[in-house]
Amino acid sequence: MLDNPKLFEKFGKDYKAGEIIFCEYETGEELYFIISGKVRISKITQDEEKVVAYLKDGEFFGEMAIFENKVRTATVITEEPTKVLELKKNDFLKLMSSAPDIVVQLVKSLSIRYIKTRNQLNSLLETNLEKKVLKYFYQQYLNVKSRSLNLNIKEVKSILNIKEKDLNKLLLGYKKKGLLKIVDDSILIGDIGWVELKLK
Structure with missing residues (x-):
């Protein structure tokens, strides 16, 4: 559904490898869906980049800006040439009403991310x-x-x-x-x- 060429014409963006999509603590109101490519999610602690996750095609990021109106909690940088859909809150809500399968895809993506984050924390605690x-x-x-x-x-x-x-x-x-x-x-x-x- 979200890899539809018509959607990309309207909401699509192309990024080269190594480009910053957004930075931690910036304000933002866009959710991103990766059509193709790969990004890394990082946090800067004590002037050092700490990679939190890598996301690839079929995954979402930036959803907190839509659901909670909060500043960005991490920096997102492309690892390779990447195509995304950039959806503002109103655009996303319109898509939800016309295509409920998008909601299912988002929930699945968030569920998988929760499991990955929990497992990653368990790994970090392992000495x-x-x-x-x-x-x-x-x-x-x-x-x-x-x-x-x-x-x-x-x-x-x-x-x-x-x-x-x-x-x-x-x-x-x-x-x-x-x-x-x-x-x-x-x-x-x-x-x-x-x-x-x-x-x-």
């Missing part, structure tokens, strides 16, 4: 580095419902807030045992079974 990483792998498996995984090393490091050298050391140990492969910036896990066993 054991190996368990933290393995729990993250397992959560990604639950999210995509596939026995194989393709994860970005930079994203894993950012979301789990761990040092690159510590993550690399752990990953290289798994690689030597044949449990995963590292190709360019990606972690490839052929079957999640070994992660499940280690978490028992």
